[in-house]
Amino acid sequence: PRNFKSKVINFARSLKKIGQDDPRRVIHSLKVGIALTLVSLFYYSRPLYDGFGVAGMWAVLTVVVVFEFTVGGTLGKCLNRGCATLLAGALGVGAKHLATALGKRGEPIILGGLVFILAAGATFFRFCPKIKQRYDYGLTIFILTFSLVTVSGYRVEQLFELAHQRLATVLIGAAACMVISIIIYPVWAGEDLHKLVASNIEKLANYLEGFGGEYFQCMEDKEKTKNSVLEGYKSVLNTKANEESLANLARWEPGHGGFRLRHPWKQYLEIGTLVRQCAYRLETLNAYLYPEIQASLEFKCKIQEPCTKMSSESSKALKAISSSMKTMTDPSAAKCHIENSKAATKDLKLALETISLEDVEVLAIISVATVAAILEEITKSVD
């Protein structure tokens, strides 16, 4: 029992942490609760029930399935669901008419055949990457509605009324979701993407800032300062999937904040790719941070100045880019830092010509500086 109790406490703590990490999550939960309660209460009231009947439950179903964390996700699902229901409903009614015209006996066979063909076809379409990205949910709903309409159409005689009711209730549910998700503390996928990319650049900058000092400090202090700043960049390595899904969702969103409609979300993905490439280089560089064999101190001294300057200047440049992205201004401040870091690179080359070997980590820094420079130029063109 004690073990169980501590597990419960741990679980409660982790829940609390999830809420504290991002308070929007708590708000989102409350929003879902509100939307669902509203739609349910709507259904409880007798006059509306008489109008829609059992179809009212479709409104509930829509709210539960459609409400997503970001506005883009909710809108995308709503539009997908609305269009798919309309199209599949119309096709379903058409299929029903066709089947009835061909006689009572052939009806199940024809309907069954149509369901088979459409279901198999739509499922196959879902494997197409472009369609999967944006219309995956719509295709599921398409199969669902079509088979429901044909199946229930076989029994229920008032097919048109049914389709009309279902569409109306789906619209009510979808409208409730859209309004609530946009009005009450909206979570914009576009904003999240913007912040994610900016913070990723900042993480790289933090790493570079810390690296110079860390690498050239004397041995004794090393143990205690294996600090967490230098671990931050690791989370950048695997952000691709996250960025792509956010960019996907952002496409559904109307203009908001500083973003216009048709904001260039694709360019965020391009910056993201560059940032990751830079992170890959840092990962390689990081392997040399705590080498097993120490390079000679003498050698280190000679290269210390240009190296430290390179990493700190690239770091400053990245920070300038990141903050200019956040405020959406022109990153002109970054330019001089890039120039400085390029100059430092040249200094280093001069210094190296007088000495030799074991310059692994230094040359790795050069690559980082180069990447930083490239990154800069592209970022400038974007913002």
Add this chain to the structure above:
Amino acid sequence: PRNFKSKVINFARSLKKIGQDDPRRVIHSLKVGIALTLVSLFYYSRPLYDGFGVAGMWAVLTVVVVFEFTVGGTLGKCLNRGCATLLAGALGVGAKHLATALGKRGEPIILGGLVFILAAGATFFRFCPKIKQRYDYGLTIFILTFSLVTVSGYRVEQLFELAHQRLATVLIGAAACMVISIIIYPVWAGEDLHKLVASNIEKLANYLEGFGGEYFQCMEDKEKTKNSVLEGYKSVLNTKANEESLANLARWEPGHGGFRLRHPWKQYLEIGTLVRQCAYRLETLNAYLYPEIQASLEFKCKIQEPCTKMSSESSKALKAISSSMKTMTDPSAAKCHIENSKAATKDLKLALETISLEDVEVLAIISVATVAAILEEITKSVD
């Protein structure tokens, strides 16, 4: 119209390619069609319709929503859906009793409050990473069923019968999905994961195999041989999300093929991480493959032999590991290749002591060889 026609043709071609790339996709589409048609026909037959009534459409709904590409996905969703429906149904009936006991006027208020609390709570739980990984779908269904039961419970008097019917039809749909997905050409997530990891290792091996020759060949041929083998490793960089989702699905699967129940799926993720780290180093190395400034030919000659040997031996070692993973045997053949590549590393060090500078790419290779060696030792312990 011409533009449109060419677009349609392009689209058809891309669809054909999707089918050819993985014929299991076509089979999967047909499987969904079969399952859906079976359940629909089942619903058409009058005796069964009399037994279940309109609730039969829940079987259709279940099939559409639950049928996934992999067996693990389908089983996981079925189990989630079954348990969630059962639990939420019971809670819903309980809530209904409670509300009725408290009188006619308070009923909507109490039910509305309960829906709000449970919906907000369950939505919040979904943010917990561990729960999201495995029970996300179950929680959605839980909210859905609970609100549907309480909402419809307010009107329909035969609540128990309704719940019973719904559960029975959901079970029928789920059973159809499970049987069809397991019996007809099953797609096992575990097998896919196994193959993915093995093929990733092979891709790295291919890169290393090609690298030695590519880097040390003379300038003229370079343009034509910018070959695709050297691009293969890039796809390894971003496989994390894919591997994780497959490992997740694999957990739901019963033992099959050469895999036992409770196969160590987690270790695949660990190998995957190591493989990615190695790929990051290759990415850095790749930047030096087509340098703007050529190193002196003389210098290149001196290091050519050990470098080529290092990369080809590490490549052979990785290939041995990959094939031993595929056949699930002990990777003893890899050991001697590792020894060879370590010996080559030593040779290189000796060669380097006699010359100096511009040894960037060489030292990068050393790191690769080291990573390969580490990778090996860990893989050995796993398989």
